[in-house]
Amino acid sequence: MRTSTLRTAARRALASPPALLRRLRPVRTIDDEYVAWLTYAIAGMQHPGNPYLLDLAVRLAPPAPMLEIGSFCGLSANLIQYLKRRHGREEPLFCCDRWIFEGSDKPLPPEARVSHAELRDHVMDSFVRAARCFSAADLPHAVEATSDEMFGAWRAGARVRDVFGREVRLGGPLGFCFVDGDHREAQVERDFAGCDELLLAGGLILFDDSGPGAHAGVQRVVARVARHPRYEVVARNPNHLVRKLR
Numbered sequence: 001m002r003t004s005t006l007r008t009a010a011r012r013a014l015a016s017p018p019a020l021l022r023r024l025r026p027v028r029t030i031d032d033e034y035v036a037w038l039t040y041a042i043a044g045m046q047h048p049g050n051p052y053l054l055d056l057a058v059r060l061a062p063p064a065p066m067l068e069i070g071s072f073c074g075l076s077a078n079l080i081q082y083l084k085r086r087h088g089r090e091e092p093l094f095c096c097d098r099w100i101f102e103g104s105d106k107p108l109p110p111e112a113r114v115s116h117a118e119l120r121d122h123v124m125d126s127f128v129r130a131a132r133c134f135s136a137a138d139l140p141h142a143v144e145a146t147s148d149e150m151f152g153a154w155r156a157g158a159r160v161r162d163v164f165g166r167e168v169r170l171g172g173p174l175g176f177c178f179v180d181g182d183h184r185e186a187q188v189e190r191d192f193a194g195c196d197e198l199l200l201a202g203g204l205i206l207f208d209d210s211g212p213g214a215h216a217g218v219q220r221v222v223a224r225v226a227r228h229p230r231y232e233v234v235a236r237n238p239n240h241l242v243r244k245l246r
């Protein structure tokens with residue numbers, strides 16, 4: 001390459017560090033056609049690197065229930081359920097979401113002709129339909145609750161009703177947590193504290209939107225977790241999968 005071309009490439013890369021990082025460290029994917037089908041069939045917000053990280057987490061998690069914070073239409077929940085089957089894991093998946101979305105305090109344009117309430121009903125119905133279709137034999141225990149409410153109920157060992165109408169008792173240790181709810185720093189910090197309290201040694205946490213150029217608040221929390229003496233980073237792709245050491 002000529003020096004001037006190199007200089008231009010370096011200038012462009014420095015102007016956009018996340019793009020440079022992406023080029024240096026390509027996103028790892030898993031070669032599984034069904035995973036691709038799930039991402040086509042279920043609306044969702046999963047980074048293309050997340051199936052690789054979820055696969056790793058499901059394989060490596062110690063034997064205990066798993067928790068997803070933030071489910072939306074159920075893409076990641078059904079991915080986790082499928083990956084559990086692929087790896088012979090039978091631990092139940094719990095999900096929590098109140099299906100109240102960031103930005104839903106701003107009215108939708110009149111031309112949309114739907115209200116936020118209708119949008120929410122549609123997303124919740126989509127979650128239920130997707131789980132009944134793709135995880136029928138192992139429906140996740142999805143609870144209409146914020147993560148703070150879920151952790152409170154978990155600590156209290158409460159009996160709750162999931163969105164499929166089943167009663168379930170919460171409580172006990174967790175093996176894996178997927179943090180994908182409210183991405184504001186203070187909430188992600190509280191979600192980490194809740195997971196940390198319940199995770200077994202060797203337990204894993206995947207932080208969505210924690211890669212370069214993603215959510216600054218999540219990145220700050222993950223930077224602190226990475227320096228935490230009881231945690232190590234297992235993989236970056238570009239989101240972070242971390243393990244509790246003790």
Ligand SMILES: C[S@@+](CC[C@H](N)C(=O)[O-])C[C@H]1O[C@@H](n2cnc3c(N)ncnc32)[C@H](O)[C@@H]1O
Pocket residue numbers: 043044045046069070071072073074075076077096097098099100101102145146147148180181182187
């Ligand atoms: C980015 S979406 C989740 C995407 C989903 N995991 C997927 O596979 O597409 C964020 C979700 O978090 C939910 N949420 C927001 N604040 C929350 C909180 N405090 N606790 C639990 N869920 C929350 C929202 O209702 C929304 O459905």
